[in-house]
Amino acid sequence: QLQLQESGPGLVKPSETLSLTCTVTGGSISNSGFYWGWIRQPPGKGLEWTGTIYFSGTTYYNPSLKSRVTMSVDTSKNQFSLKVTSVTAADTAVYYCARLPYWDRSGRPRRNLHFDYWGQGVSVTVSS
Amino acid sequence: QSALTQPASVSGSPGQSITISCTGTSTDIGGYNYVSWYQHHPGKAPKLIIYEVSYRPSGVSNRFSGSKSGNTASLIISGLQAEDEADYSCSSYTGSSTVIFGGGTKVTVL
Numbered sequence: 001q002l003q004l005q006e007s008g009p010g011l012v013k014p015s016e017t018l019s020l021t022c023t024v025t026g027g028s029i030s031n032s033g034f035y036w037g038w039i040r041q042p043p044g045k046g047l048e049w050t051g052t053i054y055f056s057g058t059t060y061y062n063p064s065l066k067s068r069v070t071m072s073v074d075t076s077k078n079q080f081s082l083k084v085t086s087v088t089a090a091d092t093a094v095y096y097c098a099r100l101p102y103w104d105r106s107g108r109p110r111r112n113l114h115f116d117y118w119g120q121g122v123s124v125t126v127s128s
Numbered sequence: 129q130s131a132l133t134q135p136a137s138v139s140g141s142p143g144q145s146i147t148i149s150c151t152g153t154s155t156d157i158g159g160y161n162y163v164s165w166y167q168h169h170p171g172k173a174p175k176l177i178i179y180e181v182s183y184r185p186s187g188v189s190n191r192f193s194g195s196k197s198g199n200t201a202s203l204i205i206s207g208l209q210a211e212d213e214a215d216y217s218c219s220s221y222t223g224s225s226t227v228i229f230g231g232g233t234k235v236t237v238l
Contacts, residue, residue: 004173039229046131046231047166047174047217062226096174104162105180112227114164114219116185118173 002026004097004119012091012126018084022097022119023077030055030075035100037115038071038082040093048093052100052112053080060111087126094121132157132218132230139236145206148233150218151199156228158199162221165194165203168232169214177216178203205235213237 008020022036029036038050051061053071061069065084073080084091098115133151140146150157150165157163165178176185178194181201191212193204201220205212218230 046134047219047229049219049227049229060225063224098174105183110162110221111225112221113162114176114179114227115166115174116176116179118175120171120173 002099002117004099004117006095006097006119006122008095008122008124010123010125012087012124013128014088014126015086018082018087018091018124018126020082020095020097020122020124021079022081023079024099025078027099029073029078029080033102035102035111036073036080037098037100037112039096039098039115039118040091041096041121042090042093047096049112050082050084050095054102089126092124092126094123096121130228132220132228134216134218134230134233136231137234137236139238140205140208141238142208142210144208145204146208146235148203148205148216148218148235150201150203150220150230152201152220152228153199155223156199156220157196157201159223160221161196163194163196163201164219165192165201166217166219167212167214168217174217208237210237 037052068085070083098118166174168174181196182194217232
């Protein structure tokens with residue numbers, strides 16, 4: 001059974017860098033049939049896609065966050081990570097990691113189709 | 129890019145059917161058959177219940193169904209049960225190969 005688990009500090013100071021890691025168990029992050037992504041949910045608001053990464057290291061970011069977001073993958077540890085720089089209170093959210101399929105039902109390759117497995121999320125508060 | 133529009137809340141009695149709408153534009157919902165829906169119980173991992181507009185992942189109850197007309201997608205929950213009380217979010221692939229979500233709908237079982 002595939003499982004994803006987010007980890008990282010629950011409190012980050014304004015202007016600092018938020019760093020989170022997602023550990024994948026029950027499956028390989030190097031499987032070419034999947035992408036891996038981060039989604040966040042600020043308090044009282046809807047979900048927001050943050051970024052997506054392929055095991056090769058190719059990344060795709062939400063344009064609204066692109067200048068502050070970096071994702072990376074460590075295939076040896078079966079983990080992928082998220083960094084958000086220069087954080088403000090607006091970055092306070094529950095952060096989820098998730099898996100995305102590489103192919104649609106018709107066998108066409110597509111980025112950002114849907115998120116089929118999610119972690120339980122980690123709450124991050126930006127405050128001094 | 130603006131989020132997809134969902135009603136903040138929908139309620140129904142056990143056994144009834146309810147519909148949650150999700151409205152976007154021609155560059156997301158209207159342009160692609162890549163709408164998905166997620167069920168989220170507080171404190172738990174969100175769960176994919178519908179993908180590519182109307183397909184259910186293995187293990188998801190057939191009481192959940194999805195459809196799309198123009199720029200609006202819909203999630204129908206039939207035979208409403210107490211365990212269906214949760215938040216539901218829609219999402220869509222977009223023309224710029226990104227993904228956007230709706231604001232979420234809280235379903236209450238009366």
